[in-house]
Structures are given as C-alpha cells and as structure tokens.
Amino acid sequence: xxxxxxxxxxxxxxxxxxxxxxxxxxxxxxxxxxxxxxxxxxxxxxxxxxxxxxxxxxxxxxxxxxxxxxxxxxxxxxxxxxxxxxxxxxxxxxxxxxxxxxxxxxxxxxxxxxxxxxxxxxxxxxxxxxxxxxxxxxxxxxxxxxxxxxxxxxxxxxxxxxxxxxxxxxxxxxxxxxxxxxxxxxxxxxxxxxxxxxxxxxxxxxxxxxxxxxxxxxxxxxxxxxxxxxxxxxxxxxxxxxxxxxxxxxxxxxxxxxxxxxxxxxxxxxxxxxxxxxxxxxxxxxxxxxxxxxxxxxxxxxxxxxxxxxxxxxxxxxxxxxxxxxxxxxxxxxxxxxxxxxxxxxxxxxxxxxxxxxxxxxxxxxxxxxxxxxxxxxxxxxxxxxxxxxxxxxxxxxxxxxxxxxxxxxxxxxxxxxxxxxxxxxxxxxxxxxxxxxxxxxxxxxxxxxxxxxxxxxxxxxxxxxxxxxxxxxxxxxxxxxxxxxxxxxxxxxxxxxxxxxxxxxxxxxxxxxxxxxxxxxxxxxxxx
Numbered sequence: 406x407x408x409x410x411x412x413x414x415x416x417x418x419x420x421x422x423x424x425x426x427x428x429x430x431x432x433x434x435x436x437x438x439x440x441x442x443x444x445x446x447x448x449x450x451x452x453x454x455x456x457x458x459x460x461x462x463x464x465x466x467x468x469x470x471x472x473x474x475x476x477x478x479x480x481x482x483x484x485x486x487x488x489x490x491x492x493x494x495x496x497x498x499x500x501x502x503x504x505x506x507x508x509x510x511x512x513x514x515x516x517x518x519x520x521x522x523x524x525x526x527x528x529x530x531x532x533x534x535x536x537x538x539x540x541x542x543x544x545x546x547x548x549x550x551x552x553x554x555x556x557x558x559x560x561x562x563x564x565x566x567x568x569x570x571x572x573x574x575x576x577x578x579x580x581x582x583x584x585x586x587x588x589x590x591x592x593x594x595x596x597x598x599x600x601x602x603x604x605x606x607x608x609x610x611x612x613x614x615x616x617x618x619x620x621x622x623x624x625x626x627x628x629x630x631x632x633x634x635x636x637x638x639x640x641x642x643x644x645x646x647x648x649x650x651x652x653x654x655x656x657x658x659x660x661x662x663x664x665x666x667x668x669x670x671x672x673x674x675x676x677x678x679x680x681x682x683x684x685x686x687x688x689x690x691x692x693x694x695x696x697x698x699x700x701x702x703x704x705x706x707x708x709x710x711x712x713x714x715x716x717x718x719x720x721x722x723x724x725x726x727x728x729x730x731x732x733x734x735x736x737x738x739x740x741x742x743x744x745x746x747x748x749x750x751x752x753x754x755x756x757x758x759x760x761x762x763x764x765x766x767x768x769x770x771x772x773x774x775x776x777x778x779x780x781x782x783x784x785x786x787x788x789x790x791x792x793x794x795x796x797x798x799x800x801x802x803x804x805x806x807x808x809x810x811x812x813x814x815x816x817x818x819x820x821x822x823x824x825x826x827x828x829x830x831x832x833x834x835x836x837x838x839x840x841x842x843x844x845x846x847x848x849x850x851x852x853x854x855x856x857x858x859x860x861x862x863x864x865x866x867x868x869x870x871x872x873x874x875x876x877x878x879x880x881x882x883x884x885x886x887x888x889x890x891x892x893x894x895x896x897x898x899x900x901x902x903x904x905x906x907x908x909x910x911x912x913x914x915x916x917x918x919x920x921x922x923x924x925x926x927x928x929x930x931x932x933x934x
Contacts, residue, residue, distance in 0.1 A: 412458035413748035417719045418733040423753045431740045434772030456784045458744045465536025465741030467721035468690045469650045470629050470679020473526040473541045477822045479902045481684040486921050489602030501894040503684045511857040515841040520810040521821035523552040532762050532905045533689020536741040536770045542858035555775045555803045568593040568726045579868035586621040594725045598870035599628035603660050607633035609880040613873035622647050627724050632664045639672035648675040648724045654696040655681035661921040666706045677721040683902045694758045699929035710754035740772035762905040763795050776801045795907030830896040
C-alpha cells in the first residue's frame, strides 16, 4: 500500500535540512521519496492514502545498549560511590535489589513469566520511540537465541538485509587475546562493554587490548561506556575505526562521572547513546537523550541538539552497519519512523530531545504502524492493544510475536510481573506447587523450555565484557564474582518499574535522591522531571 505522511521532516541524512512542510512517500516497507509538500506527488502516489500527522517526523530511534531482561526492576538507590563495575556487582545491596531478584525470575519454569518480561521490556522501548534495540537473551539446554517481536533487534534482526551485531562473545574469548581478536575480525559490529568505571582498573581493560604491539581493535568494535579512557586511548580507537556507546545516566548514578565525550569527539569517534537498564539508567532512549543534553550543558561537551539526535539515529545506524537501510529518511531506505506531536518549535532537533513519551504520536517499523494515537493508527486502518500512558493511551500492534513464548498482552504482562515481584521470596516454591504468575494459563500447545539468559551475571557461558590479562594479571570485573554476590541474600518484594516516566510520579524525586549524580546535573534534570 502506498501512503503519504505529511509533517515537518527531519531527515538526518547529512545532506538536506529539515523540511518545514514535508511529505514522506511510503511504498510498503520502503521510503519511496521525501519532498516538500508543495511539490507534485511522487510517481505512483496520485490518490494514495494521505495522512496529516500534525507533527515532526524523525527516523526511528536506534538503541545500542540495553539489558532488556532487567527492565522491569525499579531504579536502584545506589548506596555509595563506586569507581569500577566490579565494585558494585560485588555489593550486597546490589545483590539484594538487582542480581538476586532477576536470578529468581530467570530460574522460573513459567513460560508466562518469560513472556511478561519480554513484552514489558519491549513496550518500554516502544513508548520511548525505539524502533531497534538489543534482544532479550533466551536459552535452552543446547541453544542460545533472542526474543523478537515488533521491535527490530540488533543481535538477531529478522531480515537478512540487516547485518547481525555481536553482543556477546564466548567466555574463552573474553579472557584470551588471540581468541577475542579472532571473534572481532569475524564481526560486522561487536558491541562490547569496555572500561566500565573511572579508575585505573577500569582503564586496564582497554589497555589489555594491546598485545605485542598489536591492538585487538577494528572498525567492528563499539565500546560500551569507555568511561575510564584518556584522550590518547580515544585516538587509538579512532585510528582503528572503532566507536563508542555512551550511557551517561548509568555512569553518573554509579560513579559520579561519565565518559570523556569531549575527548572522544575531538578524536573523531562516532558516538551513540544507550539507556543501559532500569536499575541504573533511563527508562528509555528518549529519556536518555535528556540526560545527555543536561550532561552536555553542565560539562561543556560542545554537542549541538543535532549531534545528540544523530547519536540515536544516523550515527547509531552507521556504528551497527545499517546506515544504508535505516537511521535517516531518504528514498530507498526502510520506513522506520517516529512522529513527535507539533511542528512549529524553532529547533526541530530540540523538539525530540524535549519530547515526553506522551508526545510520541506514531511509530512505524519496516513500514508497519506499530504504535500511535487512536486517530493516527485508525488512519492506517490499524488496531492494537490500548496501553495507558499517563492521562492518555496509545494503541500498540505487536504483530505475530515470537512463536516460542506465549502471546501475552501488555496488561497481562504487567499484571504477571507485579505479581511475581511481590512474591519474590516464595516465587519458585509457589511455582513448584502450581501457583504461577497467571491464574489462567495460556496454552502453547507444547512444553516450553526457554529461560532467560542473564549475561550481566556471567552465568550463560558468554560474556559482554573482557577479562584479558595485562602484565599477567586478569583485567575487567568479570574475572571473579565476590562472596558478597555468591552468598544467598534475603529476598524481599519489589515494585515494578513504571513503563514510562509519564506513569511514574516519583521519577524526578528518585533521581534527585541519588547520592552520586553531581549537583549541576541534578539541577539540569529538574527541567524535565
């Protein structure tokens, strides 16, 4: 079906400025043309369905860092300032509030609970304008794979035109330079946690990438965090064609500081954004944009609003090697689009940064309307589940979903997770007695064997970070898990993290109550929360 979308168009193609009164011509899943509305219709579009969006049209947002399995957990009140990842992962408070709760959920045999985790996390992304993110790791006795539904996933895109990004490597590669370098050379894009923290130990994980004068760095490497790197380190990354994925809120919450983005940009590196996860990050990428804007202003990073929007669109697409397909609005590219209400603000890029989740009025993924207001979804003849969002609602059409997990609605998923988190101390025992998370089971027609693979806890045989030796000493936080994490903790009930800031009246206060966020950043966040 041919469709014309009217609105202000922010192309992000690096060649043309925003079109104040534009038209985007869609043919199936592809953008056929982009033009000023006053121009004659593109060939073949005479009489096509025309939709007035009343808003500003952007490329769909691409997120290159999120631990989606954890996104039902509430924001962790960080109890002290850490200097590297190994310290907080070994903290007993972290174990009680993050690691142990998710460990219980991961051990569940209830397919409905797995489906609830996946559906809830995906919905959080969609409500934040994310058309592509990382997948939820699933495992069986002999298989590791990813959950897929409406949202495109970088780990395992359901389309051979999109290169698959590597997000985990075998444990042996994580600790052996030669094995890791071989993995890197085979990858199109390798999204790897690197130098998580601000101290020498965190930087050592980067220095260990060098062996006998050779660096295990290539254009495939996208270093997540890179918070301890110095200007000369970024220069090495740039010379090898590598890139950086920045998660400012998570860094600020845990360490009180973040990646030296000014130095990374001075070196000429591509930089993308990622919200990390709900325990120590933003609820979604739309909100991480706001943190990046506040950090830019407070720290004098020199980023323009257009630079920030590029981090979640065109630059992110280039990093994951998808820039010929998505990341900008141009003829021949896939129709991954988001529409923000309003089209008259002075700076179109700031309109996205400043937008609340309730300002997102339409989302298309591969040309298919996935989320929107009832009016705009109806204009496409599209229906979906009505999902509450603040004082309004959005229709979400998840499509066919993943046949390996139950097709839960968002409402069912939310209820299942609220129930499971409230019964964490007895959840597995209750399940063994036949009391799962839903009173009415959804029949799958087969016995599900899928479980969550919590790569963040180093239990799956795959790693997202390195433990390469430097001068004979293992580096990185994954070399050993402390007794504080291994010792059983006393589980307590937890409340679910609200699906959006629009549904979380305490969100601003929770951020202001965090001890490590610098005062200037807290002051800037008050403008949004």
